[in-house]
Amino acid sequence: MLLSVQNLSTYFFLEEGVLRAVDGVSFEIAENETVALVGESGCGKTIVALSIVNLVSAPGRIVQGKILLNGEDILNLPAGGIRQIRGRQIGMVFQEPGAALNPVYTIGYQLREVLQLHQGLSRREAEREAVRLLAETGIAEPERRAKAYPFELSGGMRQRAVIALAISARPKLLIADEPTTALDVTVQAEILELLRYLQDQYKMAILLITHDLGVVAEMAQHVLVMYTGKLVEMARTDALFRIPKHPYTQGLLNAVLRLGAGQKEPLCGIAGAVPDFLNLPSGCTFQGRCPIGDSTCTTEFPPLREIAAGRRCACYKVQGD
Amino acid sequence: MGWYVVKRLLQAIPLLIGIASITFFIVHLAPGDPMDVYLEERYRREVDPQVIELIRKKYGLDQPLPVQYVKWIGNLARGDLGESFRYRRPVASLIAERIPYTLQLTLLALLLDALVGISLGITSAVKQYSTTDKVVTLGSLVLYSIPGFWLAVMLVLVFSVNLGWLPTSQTRSLDYELLSTSGKIADRLGHLVLPVFVLGVASAAGTARYMRNQLLEVLSEEYVLAARARGLPETSVILKHALRNALIPIVTLYGLALPFLLGGAVLIEKVFAWPGMGLLAVEAIGARDYPIILATSMMAAVLVVLGNLLADIAYALVDPRVSFDATRKA
Amino acid sequence: MPQEKLELVILPLVPPVAAAKGRSPFSIARRRFTANRLAVVALCVIVALYLVAIFAPLLAPYDPSAIEDVMKTRYLPPSWAHPFGADEFGRDLLSRALYGARVSLSVGLLAMLVAVFVGTTYGAIAGYAGGFVDNLLMRVVDVVIAFPKFFLMLILVGIFEANIGALILILGLTSWTDTARLVRGEILSLKKREFVEGARAIGLPHRLILFRHLIPNAMASVLVSATLMVGGLIGAEAGLSFLGIGVRPPTPSWGNMVSAGQDALLVAWWIAFFPGCLLALTILCFNLLADGLRDALDPKTLMRRYV
Numbered sequence: 001m002l003l004s005v006q007n008l009s010t011y012f013f014l015e016e017g018v019l020r021a022v023d024g025v026s027f028e029i030a031e032n033e034t035v036a037l038v039g040e041s042g043c044g045k046t047i048v049a050l051s052i053v054n055l056v057s058a059p060g061r062i063v064q065g066k067i068l069l070n071g072e073d074i075l076n077l078p079a080g081g082i083r084q085i086r087g088r089q090i091g092m093v094f095q096e097p098g099a100a101l102n103p104v105y106t107i108g109y110q111l112r113e114v115l116q117l118h119q120g121l122s123r124r125e126a127e128r129e130a131v132r133l134l135a136e137t138g139i140a141e142p143e144r145r146a147k148a149y150p151f152e153l154s155g156g157m158r159q160r161a162v163i164a165l166a167i168s169a170r171p172k173l174l175i176a177d178e179p180t181t182a183l184d185v186t187v188q189a190e191i192l193e194l195l196r197y198l199q200d201q202y203k204m205a206i207l208l209i210t211h212d213l214g215v216v217a218e219m220a221q222h223v224l225v226m227y228t229g230k231l232v233e234m235a236r237t238d239a240l241f242r243i244p245k246h247p248y249t250q251g252l253l254n255a256v257l258r259l260g261a262g263q264k265e266p267l268c269g270i271a272g273a274v275p276d277f278l279n280l281p282s283g284c285t286f287q288g289r290c291p292i293g294d295s296t297c298t299t300e301f302p303p304l305r306e307i308a309a310g311r312r313c314a315c316y317k318v319q320g321d
Numbered sequence: 322m323g324w325y326v327v328k329r330l331l332q333a334i335p336l337l338i339g340i341a342s343i344t345f346f347i348v349h350l351a352p353g354d355p356m357d358v359y360l361e362e363r364y365r366r367e368v369d370p371q372v373i374e375l376i377r378k379k380y381g382l383d384q385p386l387p388v389q390y391v392k393w394i395g396n397l398a399r400g401d402l403g404e405s406f407r408y409r410r411p412v413a414s415l416i417a418e419r420i421p422y423t424l425q426l427t428l429l430a431l432l433l434d435a436l437v438g439i440s441l442g443i444t445s446a447v448k449q450y451s452t453t454d455k456v457v458t459l460g461s462l463v464l465y466s467i468p469g470f471w472l473a474v475m476l477v478l479v480f481s482v483n484l485g486w487l488p489t490s491q492t493r494s495l496d497y498e499l500l501s502t503s504g505k506i507a508d509r510l511g512h513l514v515l516p517v518f519v520l521g522v523a524s525a526a527g528t529a530r531y532m533r534n535q536l537l538e539v540l541s542e543e544y545v546l547a548a549r550a551r552g553l554p555e556t557s558v559i560l561k562h563a564l565r566n567a568l569i570p571i572v573t574l575y576g577l578a579l580p581f582l583l584g585g586a587v588l589i590e591k592v593f594a595w596p597g598m599g600l601l602a603v604e605a606i607g608a609r610d611y612p613i614i615l616a617t618s619m620m621a622a623v624l625v626v627l628g629n630l631l632a633d634i635a636y637a638l639v640d641p642r643v644s645f646d647a648t649r650k651a
Numbered sequence: 652m653p654q655e656k657l658e659l660v661i662l663p664l665v666p667p668v669a670a671a672k673g674r675s676p677f678s679i680a681r682r683r684f685t686a687n688r689l690a691v692v693a694l695c696v697i698v699a700l701y702l703v704a705i706f707a708p709l710l711a712p713y714d715p716s717a718i719e720d721v722m723k724t725r726y727l728p729p730s731w732a733h734p735f736g737a738d739e740f741g742r743d744l745l746s747r748a749l750y751g752a753r754v755s756l757s758v759g760l761l762a763m764l765v766a767v768f769v770g771t772t773y774g775a776i777a778g779y780a781g782g783f784v785d786n787l788l789m790r791v792v793d794v795v796i797a798f799p800k801f802f803l804m805l806i807l808v809g810i811f812e813a814n815i816g817a818l819i820l821i822l823g824l825t826s827w828t829d830t831a832r833l834v835r836g837e838i839l840s841l842k843k844r845e846f847v848e849g850a851r852a853i854g855l856p857h858r859l860i861l862f863r864h865l866i867p868n869a870m871a872s873v874l875v876s877a878t879l880m881v882g883g884l885i886g887a888e889a890g891l892s893f894l895g896i897g898v899r900p901p902t903p904s905w906g907n908m909v910s911a912g913q914d915a916l917l918v919a920w921w922i923a924f925f926p927g928c929l930l931a932l933t934i935l936c937f938n939l940l941a942d943g944l945r946d947a948l949d950p951k952t953l954m955r956r957y958v
Contacts, residue, residue, distance in 0.1 A: 087552030
């Protein structure tokens with residue numbers, strides 16, 4: 001198992017109270033596979049990603065958990081330790097295309113910097129490799145682009161450059177946090193295609209964080225559904241889409257517009273709103289919005305139970321197959 | 322870039338004319354007869370009125386205001402700044418004499434400001450919420466709030482009057498000529514210490530606060546997080562990636578310091594009797610020496626305009642996102 | 652699925668989160684301000700100073716211009732009888748400092764009011780009118796700001812031999828440009844918001860829109876700027892008086908007291924010391940207050956950022 005996250009909890013200690021952004025999350029990612037982490041905006045997905053590479057800054061703190069990368073706990077490494085992992089074994093791609101790029105340095109410079117750091121290349125070698133990487137990620141005229149500044153590139157090109165930066169050291173795991181959300185639809189498809197290609201080339205595992213179920217269907221083998229900082233369902237993609245078990249997952253899938261659906265079909269949302277993180281109800285946090293909830297759901301948050309082979313669900317009302 | 326500068330300078334001309342006009346009319350709206358300045362009260366009674374009229378004529382003061390105005394603009398364009406009433410010398414030469422003294426103070430103070438202010442600001446931002454940060458933040462606020470002229474007087478009290486380590490005023494000691502070369506240098510430096518320190522420290526406090534805020538803002542940007550996520554060492558992240566962005570507005574700020582270079586030390590020059598531009602202007606105002614007042618006002622305004630231009634050029638040079646084709650307006 | 656946050660039309664900024672909780676931006680701001688102890692202390696000190704200045708005639712132990720037996724009272728160091736000592740004419744410096752407070756504090760406050768009034772009106776008109784009017788008004792601003800502020804004050808006060816009233820006017824009229832730009836900027840961005848269109852759609856006249864809705868919204872940042880300005884103006888007046896051009900003796904102003912103190916530095920350090928301390932304290936408090944206000948009113952943190 002490449003990555004094993006065990007009971008990860010990251011809390012934010014604000015003056016208004018403690019915000020449990022990630023609460024007891026556990027999952028695994030095998031080599032060369034794509035796992036999608038889905039949920040609405042603000043459910044804590046990004047914090048999971050940041051926690052994995054220990055980049056959560058005050059007032060947030062990882063309060064418990066183990067993160068095993070190839071069996072080694074990377075949360076409790078000494079200071080320099082995690083820096084060796086970042087960029088080298090785990091690469092990250094962020095949401096805003098190019099927000100990860102420093103606006104005052106050229107693309108080529110930023111690539112070279114990472115190449116020289118992680119692979120000890122000389123300046124000339126790094127220059128060449130940088131151009132090669134840009135070409136590999138589908139950027140036309142890579143030599144010219146390498147000398148360009150981020151603002152001179154389009155959104156799609158910038159995201160490709162960011163991806164190039166992330167995979168430059170051939171990491172075993174790529175964490176992609178909403179990599180296509182801010183892009184045009186056509187560019188989205190290209191970027192996803194690129195990610196699949198790179199995964200194939202370098203045998204990378206991908207943790208794909210998204211709220212777009214279409215992207216999930218296209219890319220992932222496994223899906224993790226997250227709600228208010230906790231995992232509520234885990235399953236293989238095809239199984240999840242065919243028969244979603246958790247009421248929240250069902251709601252998410254129902255809310256997706258289907259092409260060809262008649263005009264008469266009403267738009268389905270999920271009733272209610274996400275509860276305030278500082279004031280979570282005791283018991284299952286989905287109560288009040290859940291069509292099948294009742295008084296048994298109010299005492300404690302339901303544990304994530306294995307209800308079938310390779311499927312887990314956190315709901316009192318869901319029976320195993 | 323050359324074209325850009327030329328274009329800006331041409332654009333500045335109507336502004337400069339506006340400034341000159343306003344300066345002229347304000348000064349001439351002031352109450353009082355310039356002749357009272359030129360000749361002290363007691364001499365006026367003794368001097369033949371006809372002579373007074375001749376003097377008035379010489380300075381063109383008998384002409385109607387619009388005529389005087391045109392002459393003034395014309396003179397300005399030729400670089401003729403008139404003649405001082407008090408000193409009976411061309412204003413331009415007076416200014417040329419005084420500028421080096423002011424520059425000594427302000428250039429050194431700016432250097433002190435940059436070195437101390439920027440490094441303190443960086444330290445404070447990097448160690449946010451620590452004791453160092455709180456001390457620097459509060460300390461710089463206190464220093465920034467203390468009136469410079471009073472700080473100067475208090476430092477003179479401590480270091481000159483009580484401790485006798487440093488001289489109280491002037492640029493050099495009375496027995497300067499008798500000193501050896503190294504003695505002369507030491508003397509000049511000794512006289513520079515207090516004024517430069519006061520000037521520099523006050524602006525360093527402001528710079529430190531500003532630098533801290535800018536750096537903190539940059540540190541919260543996503544590309545800094547991304548740089549860390551790529552495994553770059555922290556020093557690199559801060560000094561190479563963050564600082565390069567945070568310094569951009571600071572650099573332009575120094576472009577705007579141009580007027581400060583020549584007039585910002587007014588109060589300090591008064592405290593230390595430092596024979597610079599500021600003191601010249603203050604004395605001229607007290608004595609109603611209009612030619613000097615007019616000339617220094619114009620100079621100050623021109624420097625502000627030039628300073629803005631400098632700041633814009635600096636901005637375009639330092640930030641690759643800004644090019645000279647796009648005209649930047651504040 | 653991006654969630655559109657509905658803004659309540661017509662009413663000024665009510666963050667949806669706060670509205671749901673029943674907490675208005677004002678009470679959030681007030682709570683945050685009171686949590687900042689330094690700022691609260693600064694506010695109290697300022698209020699105390701102004702009260703002292705107002706009641707100076709009652710509080711001063713001596714008449715500030717009273718010259719008694721000069722030989723006996725000349726250059727007396729600080730003591731119980733004269734807590735701030737006596738100057739070269741034997742005048743009690745505590746009393747002079749109290750009366751000096753009246754001058755310095757009132758000049759600062761009143762000049763700020765002038766600047767804010769002129770600046771807000773100017774900026775609001777420029778921002779709301781837009782187009783040619785805006786352009787013209789901003790060109791004028793460009794000319795005014797071409798003069799370094801202190802220098803301009805120096806010249807105007809000097810050549811017009813300003814009395815205190817004229818001093819206040821001049822200080823105010825040289826300081827309005829920052830406020831004008833600030834207000835103009837706020838109005839320009841507020842103008843684009845839907846609630847202005849809504850107001851026009853129901854037929855509200857320009858004047859009402861401007862005064863009832865737009866200007867109050869811009870006031871938050873003006874408040875912070877105005878507080879800073881008072882500190883700056885008090886310092887400016889002190890500097891001008893120090894140079895002998897602002898408030899002139901025998902009227903006591905903290906600035907000219909420091910100047911007199913410098914002349915007597917060798918024999919009477921207290922003459923320059925105490926007025927300057929008061930100046931530093933006052934300006935520091937205004938700066939702390941401004942900082943506190945800025946933190947409390949920061950719109951970025953008024954809406955809670957979700958994780």
